[in-house]
Amino acid sequence: MSILNSKQLWAERKRLADEQASLVRDGKADQAFVIEGQIKQLDITIDHVIEAESEMRAAPVPKEAADTFGARVLGSRDEFRGLEFGFKNVVHLGGPTEIELEIPEKSRSLLNNFASTLLEADAAGSVSYKQRTSQTGAPETWAGVSEGTSATKAKVLYAWKDAVANKETVAGYVPVSKDSLADYDELLDIIENDLVIDLEQVADAKYLNGSNSTGIVGILNTTGIQQYQEKESKRYFDAIRRMRTKVMLGSRRIPTHVCMSPEIKEAIDLYKTETGLYQSLGSDVYWGMKVVEDSNCPGILVYDFMAARRRNIHGTSVEVGYYNDQFIKNELSILAEQTKALQVRYPDAFCFAAKETLDQTGA
Structure with missing residues (x-):
């Protein structure tokens, strides 16, 4: 995390x-x-x-289980007798798992991702909630009574709007031979090192860029987030500082993270001052904010990690069954799926700048 x-x-x-x-x-x-x-x-x-x-x-x-995710799906190794058609087990992911590699597996992303910075809470289904919006007016000095007429006092409107964090299911399956269903180590690697990794990567992309009107609407497509549209001539480090101020003034919240594409992180790392010194050598904290590299981010996103949260509708489930003509091919499929939602409580605590805009030369 x-x-x-x-x-x-x-x-x-x-x-x-x-x-x-x-x-x-x-x-x-x-x-x-x-x-x-x-x-x-x-x-x-x-x-x-x-x-x-x-x-x-x-x-x-919630108390985390002692076993790895795959072991919780398959049960005890000593009691394992293979998977059968119709098998289904739902397991709640409590946190990161230690993985012992037995066969060549799909590598995890070398980078952190945006989703890992958000807290997650369970939910029964799509979540209806109040979302903070802009304030109209502010308290002002009352002018008192003049010639028998009382001055009008300032009107202040605090606005919230109804919002829904729609649930969306992400799923994928892997065809395997029937012999593989009796191989504990192979199944463990398929579940932990392939299916779960892919599910996490797809979910992260949806939390950032999702545009499903009946499912997850990602942060970058959420109405109300702030936009930084200044042309910075690739001065990314300067832009991040200004975006931090924009979040603090616009939302009255302290941004804690800055998410960026690997290309922007590389440019900042390699930038040298006029005296030939690297600008940010050895630090993954910029202007008081934790740096998060994410290949799904098309620019820079400055935000407070408490302003949104992931909602877990149900735990990741693993099922075994036939797909199409697998019955006559001596193989079955292992299917994994999870249902999530994204609840954005303070949209204006997020400020995004597209790399395309930041790269343009300013006036």
């Missing part, structure tokens, strides 16, 4: 403080002031994350 915690942030703050002290000793005052700005932004994020951790500690947490 890429969810921030205060311990990681304090470690990053100490690293920056040590780097700043070293620059001061070397007489590099200008560079030390740059570090000071990052430390101040990090302190703001630390305060926000400590509050979020307190909220998460107070929430009920």
